[in-house]
Amino acid sequence: MxxxxxxxxxxxxxxxxxxxxxxxxxxxxxxxxxxxxxxxxxxxxxxxxxxxxxxxxxxxxxxxxxxxxxxxEKYINIAEYNTWKLEKLLHDFLDRKGNLAEILKQFYYLYCHDYGFLKNLGLYYLCLYYSHDFSNHSLERSSAGEIAGIEENLSDILPEVDGEIQKVLSWLKQGKIKIINDVGSIYGVDYIDNRIKSKKSK
Known part of the structure; x- marks a missing residue:
């Protein structure tokens, strides 16, 4: 307990x-x-x-x-920790703290690791990545130069990314997305999606 x-x-x-x-x-x-x-x-x-x-x-x-x-780990709720960590990433991007391309890359990885509600943010990264014709390199092995190239062109879509981040933050704040512990999941996390069905794909 x-x-x-x-x-x-x-x-x-x-x-x-x-x-x-x-x-x-x-x-x-x-x-x-x-x-x-x-x-x-x-x-x-x-x-x-x-x-x-x-x-x-x-x-x-x-x-x-x-x-x-x-x-x-005896004194914290892992779901609460994962929520805090995600919210920090979201706010860091909005506040322009750190390498924005790297943060966007983290959204992509989280989307791949069962955070389906981050689909749009993950796809923003993929679009930027492949627009630079880096198809011969894995995302894990992106060079510093490649990341810099992605970040340089990120400015063109910053308003769209910021808007998507604001949506995710509002979902978390309003309880429309609630991250939970799930020992049965391969990544140990899951989430409850309380958004209306018509908005789940957006």
Whole structure:
């Protein structure tokens, strides 16, 4: 059963899982966050304090991250985490944070990994990709130059992409799309589609 942790702690857990903060940063945060002890079960809190965070700098780095992740996963809802991660990607694109072509590429991968409601965003990326005649290269192996070429021409469709992103954000906010856990799915996630049938294909 999930504990009722604060939003601030939950967001830090999300950022760690998304690799947006380092193990070194996480270590400092653990020791500086007074209410963390009350938020976690005693055994989990003690285990977190006993971890060798210096493992980030040697071959045991992945082992340390794995142990932290196993503790964190007890206190979050994976569906809620996946919703947060998707919303962040959507807002990053609207706010022009990071490589826009790479973000659009992530939408394509999410569409392929059971997020069918991202179809339009995924297809925007495919259209840009193949318009540059990169058909002899896999999407996974796109070079920096190819990505730059895609991003350069992205400006032509930015209004359309922004509009589609706003639609997806509104679906999530209004509960028309609700991401859920699904252990039976190959990717462990699924979603409930509450949009009216006439709009599901748009």
């Amino acid at each position: 999930l504990h009722n942790i604060s939003t601030a702690i939950k967001i830090t857990f999300f950022k760690f899982l998304a690799r947006q903060i380092t193990i070194t940063y996480f270590e400092k945060w653990v020791y500086q966050t007074a209410d963390l002890e009350q938020a976690l079960k005693p055994d989990d809190y003690i285990e977190l304090l006993s971890l060798d965070f210096t493992q980030e700098k040697n071959k045991y780095y992945s082992d340390c991250r794995y142990k932290i992740t196993k503790i964190i």
